[in-house]
Amino acid sequence: MMRVLWTSPHCRPDWLDRLGEESQGGQSVVMNKLPHALTRADPGIRVDIFTRLQDSDPRAATPVRSLDGNPHVRLIRLPCGPTDRYVPKEFLYGEPIAEFVEHILGFVERDGLHYDLLHGHYADGWETVTLLKARWLYHPPTLLTTHSLGRRKRADCLARNEAPAEELDRRYNFPARIASEERSLATADRILPLSTVEAEFLYTYYDAVPPGDPRVIVVPNGIDLADxxxxxxxxxxxxxxxxxxxxxxxxxxxxxxxxxxxxxxxxxxxxxxxxxxxxxxxxxxxxxxxxxxxxxxxxxxxxxxxxxxxxxxxxxxxxxxxxxxxxxxxxxxxxxxxxxxxxxxxxxxxxxxxxxxxxxxxxxxxxxxxxxxxxxxxxxxxxxxxxxxxxxxxxxxxxxxxxxxxxxxxxxxxxxxxxxxxxxxxxxxxxxxx
Missing domain, CATH: 3.40.50.2000 (Glycogen Phosphorylase B;)
Structure with a gap:
């Protein structure tokens, strides 16, 4: 049996009825639908998705639960920064994610779990799996799915004149995010951009990803026809x-x-x-x-x-x-x-x-x-x-x-x-x- 840890602290895969709220969008759909598809394709796989606990979340009372009733996919909510309020994803880097990692380590030890792979989604998930890999002596392989890139988002904000560079950096915490991305990319075993355009951007603008890096494999999003x-x-x-x-x-x-x-x-x-x-x-x-x-x-x-x-x-x-x-x-x-x-x-x-x-x-x-x-x-x-x-x-x-x-x-x-x-x-x- 293969056991895989998925994470993106800000993402709530069981919020498909609340898309558009608190930065929940297409990534929430991905982190809901793809694990179910994985278990259909391979009934022997188990996926645990770790996300941030927030008291106002209507599902916070049950911090460990199966996702949509699928016994092979669990959603696990643990503290990542203050739980008494919403914290924008841009400000989870550093201490909040370090706390999140400690809670994951404690949960895994208490339950006697062993993960074969660590799959981080978005930059906050990247930082989480990178820290976990360093803490576990067996150093499980890490995979990073992009969903977005800090340098690219910053360039796009500047191109549409959203705000001066200094204001953008303050608003979206780009310096912390980009530094975190570079650290995670440097130690990743596989890097999974969603598109060819994104792969090209990684090659061009990230020091940790040289042109033609064999770790880079494009894996796009999909759709569930039943939906x-x-x-x-x-x-x-x-x-x-x-x-x-x-x-x-x-x-x-x-x-x-x-x-x-x-x-x-x-x-x-x-x-x-x-x-x-x-x-x-x-x-x-x-x-x-x-x-x-x-x-x-x-x-x-x-x-x-x-x-x-x-x-x-x-x-x-x-x-x-x-x-x-x-x-x-x-x-x-x-x-x-x-x-x-x-x-x-x-x-x-x-x-x-x-x-x-x-x-x-x-x-x-x-x-x-x-x-x-x-x-x-x-x-x-x-x-x-x-x-x-x-x-x-x-x-x-x-x-x-x-x-x-x-x-x-x-x-x-x-x-x-x-x-x-x-x-x-x-x-x-x-x-x-x-």
Missing amino acids: FPSPPPGTRSRVRDGLGVADSEFLLLVPSRVDPRKGQANILRALVEARPGLIGRPFRLLLLAWPDPPTDYALRLEQFIAGHDLDGYVLTHPPVPHERMPGYLAAADGVALPSQEYFSIVMLEAMLMERPLIASVHGGSRDVISDGVNGFLVDHNDVAQLAQAVVRLVGMDEAARQAMGRRARRTVLEGYTWDRIARRLLDIYAGLLG
């Missing part, structure tokens, strides 16, 4: 009626959580630029996962919408549970992800639902989307390109959009289901264990 069955008849009309969107209106959905890094500001700027090309074409933009109360960023977006007379175009909606997303995708005519997504789960969900997609050429979408064939690729920081893509998508006739959507779905089915990804990951695990 996205065809919605019942009438779903599209029902959701659109609830939103106040007429059948004749083109509905473009932005499903990402409302965050400066997710590009809502750029899609609104693009809408201003695209407006002349949309004359005579009824059009609405839906920003999903709108926070309540609104964050400072959401308030700035509201001011932009009002200041540029976009109220008639733009709709906002609170976060919706993951299981209701198929209905909102069915209600949409197209989807936009105007941000640097490393490998977006939502991208795959939209493609599976046959929805034409606008995505960034700088992300994992480059491995999946052929521009103009099964979606559109743009520089997400180039407002003019975004505007042109919006006009191009809205201007397509319905038959052409449907054909693009069918090609998108076929792409997902042929290469991006969780069961396919799990088999790839199991091969990597087996290679490390000899």
